[in-house]
Amino acid sequence: MTRNSDFAGETVVATGAGSGIGQATAIAFGEAGANVVVADIDQDGGRETASTITDETAGDGTFVEVDVTDDADVEKMVETATSEYGGLDVAFNNAGLPGTFDSVDEISEEDWQAIIDVNLSGVWRSMRKEIPVMLDHGGGAIVNTASILGKVGEARTPAYTAAKHGVVGLTKVAALERATEDIRVNAVCPGYIETQMLDDAGVTTDEELRAETEALHPMKRLGTADEIAEAVLWLASDDASFATGETLAIDGGYLSR
Numbered sequence: 001m002t003r004n005s006d007f008a009g010e011t012v013v014a015t016g017a018g019s020g021i022g023q024a025t026a027i028a029f030g031e032a033g034a035n036v037v038v039a040d041i042d043q044d045g046g047r048e049t050a051s052t053i054t055d056e057t058a059g060d061g062t063f064v065e066v067d068v069t070d071d072a073d074v075e076k077m078v079e080t081a082t083s084e085y086g087g088l089d090v091a092f093n094n095a096g097l098p099g100t101f102d103s104v105d106e107i108s109e110e111d112w113q114a115i116i117d118v119n120l121s122g123v124w125r126s127m128r129k130e131i132p133v134m135l136d137h138g139g140g141a142i143v144n145t146a147s148i149l150g151k152v153g154e155a156r157t158p159a160y161t162a163a164k165h166g167v168v169g170l171t172k173v174a175a176l177e178r179a180t181e182d183i184r185v186n187a188v189c190p191g192y193i194e195t196q197m198l199d200d201a202g203v204t205t206d207e208e209l210r211a212e213t214e215a216l217h218p219m220k221r222l223g224t225a226d227e228i229a230e231a232v233l234w235l236a237s238d239d240a241s242f243a244t245g246e247t248l249a250i251d252g253g254y255l256s257r
């Protein structure tokens, strides 16, 4: 079988690429030969990812400080892809905030708005700028980061779960709209993955919470950022040429229970 997952000379933008899943995926694109616009609100993490790509992979990395709640920042990210690398082939819309562990009737207006604004509206804001550029350059592939919580609910995660269900819906809508225009739009739905997000939530640091979380996955472990990166590269590659509107769970069996 011929593998097409070679991104040599292609341009990728990746949001939330300063840490965790976004960082691992941006570096994996670099290893596959892509030039990557590394977008993150966190300058240190973003710079680190971009220099790793430039110094240690076949690709090139450029960091752009981007807050996905700011339309002008998102515009700057997409413009950098064209000004630095001449186009835009792949977008990985991944930036996200963790949930707050409040119930529906407890969560504050402020927390609700902040989580929806980054995790859902940030994906829409990104696609809104990416799609016209892809259309101008003959098509492309978009992968959005949803979650297992884009498919099922979990108590005390109202804004996060609503946002991720929204990402799943938005992915399908964009896929349908561009199905005949050479733009494929898919999403990954990770299970619990060992990243800063889970460190901050105490999942990886509290032994009991870690064991409980691992037990939710039939494979009885957490996933790694690299395991999500593999799926993103596949969805973005020509190997997935007939896949669009798909929301691919990489979850150690979580959703199959």
Ligand code: NAD
Residues within 6 Å of the ligand: 015, 016, 017, 018, 019, 020, 021, 022, 039, 040, 041, 042, 045, 066, 067, 068, 069, 094, 095, 096, 097, 098, 118, 119, 145, 146, 147, 148, 189, 190, 191, 192, 193, 194, 195, 196, 197, 198
């Ligand atoms: P992470 O905290 O390691 O990385 C998230 C990145 O997003 C950080 O670098 C952060 O600075 C950036 N970010 C946050 N707000 C931003 C903003 N307004 N603009 C630009 N960048 C911003 O977490 P992660 O686990 O790698 O999360 C990546 C994505 O994966 C998120 O969308 C998250 O919801 C999703 N996800 C994570 C898990 C998990 O268990 N870790 C599971 C399912 C889905």
